[in-house]
Amino acid sequence: MTVTVAVDAMGGDIGIDVTVPAALNLLSLDPDVNLILVGQQDLIDRKLKKLRFKPTPRLTIHHASEVVSMDEAPALALKKKKDSSMRVAIDLVKLGQANVCVSAGNTGALMATARFVLKMMPGIERPAIATKMPSINGHVYVLDLGANVDCDAEHLQQFGIMGSTLCAAIDGIEKPTVGLLNIGHEAIKGGEVIKQAALLLASSPINFYGNVEGDDIYRGTVNVVVCDGFVGNIVLKTSEGLAWMLSQMIKNEFKKNIFTKLAALIAMPVLNSFRKKVDHRQYNGASLLGLKGLVVKSHGGADAYSFRHALQYAVSEHRNNVINRIETTINKLNFSEHAQ
């Protein structure tokens, strides 16, 4: 089955110098993918020429005259820039001309535009951002990562159901375990919203593990970790900061003197193999879940290797039927609630 991906070619800190090479790379890797590069025709054309790209019907350009900047207010972007590369890429999903769209642009604008154009799935009140993070035994899906600052218990329940379904679809795990991020494993921990969410999750058609703590994310305790967007964003950024600090410190330690530099030379292959395993670029690509269409967010600062991973992740979302599967699980939930 051929998958068509609409690529917001202008989005991200870097734009076409990242998105176009990543797109061409994917074309050569996956014969069943077609790409639509959305953005300023002349700039994209020039870039393609520079990369000596041989025209193929598998790659088309869809002109969009405007660009949403990285710090633009989401509401303004939505209202004023109806011909932005981001908006047009989402429109193509809405119109059925693409199966999924990928953008490295402004997260808030992407979320607001996607929600406006594609609408929410029935039964889901808020979209959530979900991504894979590394864990000791593979990876873990974490959501929400910043779309929702204040969540009630029902929202957290819906995130749990969407996360479980996403993990089942992408990784082929039949009954993924879902944990609720809390400050203790005991049911008495946390505020009222979290206690209520635990009860709702326990009564949902998923494999609810119970409360998990921050360290459980990396211990591989569960397949999916649910939290509100404020906490999720803090988890992600804190982890980025700690990983950065540790790598800086270890580098400095190896650079100290001639002996440590020699040691570094000898340890290099081992350190590189380690680095490859925890390379965050292979985890690039976050799902905007709960919408009636597939939208994938790439890290704004992604390089071409990293952006290609986001494109591949988007392709796997469509191939694994993520939208239909979430709809089915939500319908089951509504059915069981009405049956009560």
Added chain:
Amino acid sequence: MTVTVAVDAMGGDIGIDVTVPAALNLLSLDPDVNLILVGQQDLIDRKLKKLRFKPTPRLTIHHASEVVSMDEAPALALKKKKDSSMRVAIDLVKLGQANVCVSAGNTGALMATARFVLKMMPGIERPAIATKMPSINGHVYVLDLGANVDCDAEHLQQFGIMGSTLCAAIDGIEKPTVGLLNIGHEAIKGGEVIKQAALLLASSPINFYGNVEGDDIYRGTVNVVVCDGFVGNIVLKTSEGLAWMLSQMIKNEFKKNIFTKLAALIAMPVLNSFRKKVDHRQYNGASLLGLKGLVVKSHGGADAYSFRHALQYAVSEHRNNVINRIETTINKLNFSEHAQ
């Protein structure tokens, strides 16, 4: 000035096998410290004999017949165990027989008992747990770490003032920078409580930096990071989990085969020096702030080296006059509020 520390000798996952050796170690390191070991007299006596301790008036035993277990409900511990080592150690601070007390016991019970016995400082509504965490350029104080799950803007403001004063007192920094943990640097980010807290912090007699993100903790952006106890606990645990995972992965990488094992041998001194720098044991000792007396919480799983650090941290809190300094800053705040 001699400092007298009341030590909850029975507290923690391990108890006297950790607390007593740590106490003796500190006695030999710091001639201006006296210690009161609080707990079961016969057990402590036996341990001291085993360690061939020569009696000195600098170390006394204060018998307490009960022990609060690590998973005991705080309210029950407070109500039922009036002769626990934890309770009696706090009582000694209240009675002026000790300047500060240190416990590795049940955090909830310690907080509840300390609050009940010592009472809150005027102007502070909620106690907070503060600790040092490593950062690229030294360390950063983070609070609250779990005492308060739901905080309003005034609580966060009070945490900022207490954290700033703690940092100024312990590190001798005149105007420590204080950041509010949020999901973006812009003032429009976060929910209502956090926006309101930012306004209050900006009008407080401290050096308020503004919003910081999770990675700023480790980037050394500010001296003090303020958050509610739910988020603080998640930050701490997530960091523990990530550091654990990375160290496991790097160990496994070096254990792979004979060549990587050789590389490990050569890189060992460098890796050990790195490990020493980020050794969390030297950061052991969290302050319970906002009470009318000094209480320091040690990690429950601390070893003797780590527990000694908590004892030393407690001594430095008293030497640096933390209680009076916080009272003075809070009075300034109240004065300026009344003057408005």
